[in-house]
Amino acid sequence: MKIPVTKDAITDAQLTELIDIVKKIHGFDFSDYTEASFKRRIGRILMLKKLEFYDLKHLLINDHSFFQYFLEEITVNVTEMFRDPAFYKALRSQVVPYLSTYQHVKVWCAGCSSGEEAYSLAILLKEEALLKRSFIYGTDINTEVLNEARKGIYSLRKIKSYAENYLFTGLPGSLTDHFTIAYDAAAIHSELKQNTLFSVHNLISDTGFNEFQMISCRNVFIYFETELQHRILDLFYKSLCPLGYLCLGNKETIRSDAFRKKFKVINQKENIYQKIGS
Amino acid sequence: MLLLGGSAGSFKLLFKLVKLLPVDFSKTVIIVIHRKKNFFSEIEKLFAENSRMLLREISDKEPVNGNTIYIAPANYHSLVEKEGFFSLDVSEAVWYSKPSIDVTFESVAEVYKNRVTAVLFSGANQDGAEGLLKLRQGGALTIAQDPADAEMTEMPQSAIDMHAAEYVLSTNDIFELLQTPPDTPS
Numbered sequence: 314m315k316i317p318v319t320k321d322a323i324t325d326a327q328l329t330e331l332i333d334i335v336k337k338i339h340g341f342d343f344s345d346y347t348e349a350s351f352k353r354r355i356g357r358i359l360m361l362k363k364l365e366f367y368d369l370k371h372l373l374i375n376d377h378s379f380f381q382y383f384l385e386e387i388t389v390n391v392t393e394m395f396r397d398p399a400f401y402k403a404l405r406s407q408v409v410p411y412l413s414t415y416q417h418v419k420v421w422c423a424g425c426s427s428g429e430e431a432y433s434l435a436i437l438l439k440e441e442a443l444l445k446r447s448f449i450y451g452t453d454i455n456t457e458v459l460n461e462a463r464k465g466i467y468s469l470r471k472i473k474s475y476a477e478n479y480l481f482t483g484l485p486g487s488l489t490d491h492f493t494i495a496y497d498a499a500a501i502h503s504e505l506k507q508n509t510l511f512s513v514h515n516l517i518s519d520t521g522f523n524e525f526q527m528i529s530c531r532n533v534f535i536y537f538e539t540e541l542q543h544r545i546l547d548l549f550y551k552s553l554c555p556l557g558y559l560c561l562g563n564k565e566t567i568r569s570d571a572f573r574k575k576f577k578v579i580n581q582k583e584n585i586y587q588k589i590g591s
Numbered sequence: 592m593l594l595l596g597g598s599a600g601s602f603k604l605l606f607k608l609v610k611l612l613p614v615d616f617s618k619t620v621i622i623v624i625h626r627k628k629n630f631f632s633e634i635e636k637l638f639a640e641n642s643r644m645l646l647r648e649i650s651d652k653e654p655v656n657g658n659t660i661y662i663a664p665a666n667y668h669s670l671v672e673k674e675g676f677f678s679l680d681v682s683e684a685v686w687y688s689k690p691s692i693d694v695t696f697e698s699v700a701e702v703y704k705n706r707v708t709a710v711l712f713s714g715a716n717q718d719g720a721e722g723l724l725k726l727r728q729g730g731a732l733t734i735a736q737d738p739a740d741a742e743m744t745e746m747p748q749s750a751i752d753m754h755a756a757e758y759v760l761s762t763n764d765i766f767e768l769l770q771t772p773p774d775t776p777s
Contacts, residue, residue: 316727317754322701349670349698350680389682396666535651535667535679542652564651564664564679 345541394429398481418447424533425451428462452514465501521552532562553588596692598625598714600742614643620660628666663690670698686718696722705730714746724755
């Protein structure tokens with residue numbers, strides 16, 4: 314039996330060409346993205362839109378509205394409320410007691426996508442009676458997902474799956490206590506939206522914009538090459554107040570010796586760090 | 592490199608295999624097994640405590656070392672990069688599965704070509720079949736567990752239907768083969 318032939322993944326040369334087009338025409342630099350998953354994203358677009366590589370190039374060069382779609386598909390916008398419940402448990406026991414000593418708590422949720430994580434933090438801070446003196450900045454490179462974040466309305470189907478995460482965090486009550494539900498959608502309570510601001514920020518090209526007590530950037534680094542990770546770690550370091558906290562995804566360990574000297578490990582399993590040194 | 596994929600009905604087999612692999616197995620072993628996201632890390636713990644080889648849960652940008660068993664973490668897809676490290680991805684589930692066997696198999700196929708032996712075990716959906724086909728197209732040695740032996744037949748059967756499996760072997764034969772795997776560079 315002959316081995317069946319299927320469509321090939323895009324080649325390295327095609328990948329380079331594509332990154333070059335996007336950089337020159339649209340000003341977004343994807344050259345330091347992790348290759349394997351980036352290639353998969355492009356393969357996904359080709360499949361969803363039934364395009365050949367040539368068509369994709371053509372659209373990226375000639376159709377500006379297509380680029381917004383491209384950006385949305387390339388940057389993974391899969392997120393959950395209270396993803397990794399153990400992380401939120403650790404926040405409550407190891408970070409919140411210190412945050413509560415500040416008069417104002419400024420939190421930066423970098424790569425916030427449609428806002429699920431920023432609102433999870435808002436709920437947690439509310440339950441810890443900190444929300445009134447806290448402010449959460451959610452940033453992303455994608456304008457469309459930021460619009461969703463500002464609305465704070467999620468499908469009931471999604472809320473149901475987030476509710477299970479919530480239970481595992483040990484926070485009181487249930488997730489739906491924080492939402493108003495109508496038909497098949499759930500809107501986050503307005504008091505949880507009050508102290509949030511969602512805005513465009515590109516981690517690759519933009520600088521810091523405030524000083525924070527805590528920065529949460531979870532499951533964003535997995536898409537970046539190590540060198541780019543280090544550039545952004547430097548940005549985070551500069552954007553944190555002395556002894557401020559940095560939360561990365563629980564598989565995104567800081568490996569670099571230089572940065573391990575600048576960030577003390579607070580929780581190894583959940584990758585919660587504290588800025589030390591100067 | 593040795594790749595092992597499975598879902599419903601493959602847990603016990605993979606557990607037994609992990610216990611059997613000798614401490615000097617020398618190859619890189621990657622295990623992708625479907626499970627629920629909030630099942631925490633019980634599987635990793637259980638496997639690590641019973642494995643004679645070094646066993647690790649894959650972490651982002653971790654180097655791919657020989658003589659180590661890697662387990663794909665729950666709620667991420669695991670990929671390999673040509674520079675010799677792992678990368679993770681939280682994108683959409685594939686066949687309702689994250690980790691997806693297809694995603695890992697396909698990315699290994701691209702980087703490691705024919706330097707791979709891959710086995711697809713019991714499971715109740717068709718994740719893994721297409722990845723196994725990509726591996727076979729790249730010259731890897733691909734094996735499906737004989738559906739007659741599998742607790743859940745759909746996963747190995749899908750691979751067979753797609754002509755992704757070069758060999759269809761009984762559980763016993765797979766175990767025998769894997770303890771003395773064909774001589775491919777790790």
